[in-house]
Amino acid sequence: MTASNEPKIWGLHSQDERLLIEKGVVALGWRELGDLSGFPDDREVFKAHFAQIYPHAKKGQIPTSAGMLYRFIHEAQVGDFVVFPSKTSRLIHLGIIEGGYSYDHVALEYVHQRQVRWVNKLPRTAFSQGALYEIGSFLSFFLVKNYADEFLAAFDKNFKPFSAETEDETIGATAEEIVESTKDFILKELSKHLKGYELEEFVADLLRVMGYRTTVSAKGGDSGIDIVAYKDELPPRILVQVKSGQGDITEATIQSLKGAMREGDYGLFVTLADYKKKAARYLEATPIIRGINGTELVELILKYYEDLDDKYQRLIPLKKVYIPVPLAD
Structure with a gap:
């Protein structure tokens, strides 16, 4: 298997844990966009459609939101891994994508769906602080990069959770990332406003x-x-x-x-x-x-x-x- 064909690890955020776990899906909202199954593999088409349906969306929201939907439909592949951190149970759910994109007309909010098989769930304490910080992204659907190996290992039945007795070497880097991202945010807001x-x-x-x-x-x-x-x-x-x-x-x-x-x-x-x-x-x-x-x-x-x-x-x-x-x- 070439590097380009290796499964990716995607992070997912959702307020409807019950839908995801009981139905066995990963899902996104934006119901007003309608069924996107006929849309071509073209980011610009997704951006144009999003801007048309949500004309009052902030300028920066259009490429970000349309990009998540594009990746969900066209970049995520069957066999890719999914990490879903639940805010309700505080567990990290691990799954494998098993189906292509579908639009659920019955769903109240999370209408854009793909079938997933959940294979494991672990407490947050099983992961390093750096890994937890990465999946704390504000995005609803995102690619896990920096700590992909750690999450990938968690799919193995012989996975050894992060030990509380072991010094977490990611804490320093995580704290520095949070501080630096906060400084970047402040400077951007000053420059913008x-x-x-x-x-x-x-x-x-x-x-x-x-x-x-x-x-x-x-x-x-x-x-x-x-x-x-x-x-x-x-x-x-x-x-x-x-x-x-x-x-x-x-x-x-x-x-x-x-x-x-x-x-x-x-x-x-x-x-x-x-x-x-x-x-x-x-x-x-x-x-x-x-x-x-x-x-x-x-x-x-x-x-x-x-x-x-x-x-x-x-x-x-x-x-x-x-x-x-x-x-x-």
Whole structure:
């Protein structure tokens, strides 16, 4: 058997565990799309149909949702494996796809179905933290890649569950992935929703919760100063420039901030991107100006998130959780 023909392992999420287990199927929703059995092996056709049926769907939702249906119908093959983590029983169900696509007109919601034979079910404690994190995807149907070997081994009757006495080496990687994906999410939301003056308002609010008194310059001002901040009623004055573009900041741009500063002022430059090498060296040589790049801005947001204005918490919705981390040496 060639590598291209090796069975894949698919992850599935569903709210109707009873339907899946009792009927022996894997299933997806989107009833309004109708029977897709006659649709060609073409992602663009699926995307166009999804957009037509759901004209008010968000732009990013169309390729994601249509892509899941395409993979479910055309990429998943008989003989492929399925991993279904139940939120009800907290068990991991393992199955093998045994039939092609069918549309169940009687089903209330999960109408797009394929027959599956469930061969095993195991507690979540049987798997490493990294494997559990991978199948915790937000997608309804997805390809398991990073921990495919671990799930594949679970189909063997001689499978040895992950031992609680064994150190889980995936915990550190899992924790790092969660942290990094959260940072990526924050930066993407800022880039998507806050441009120009809106980002200036956001930075001013962040500085406020950090203990600064801030005034945002009027829209359209040509002074090059976006925010004026004070730690208290007395000097020094801090002049802040904010850039929402994706391009890295040049030395000349920072020098323009320096040119607007008077004796005794301090400067702060905030960008969602980063600084070019010459600009970074200029900042190092000019201690009265502090530069904050996108990564550093996200760190500050995480630190002061709970005190940000409610509208910004809604813009960047985060939930405080505890995640496992490796024991310190």
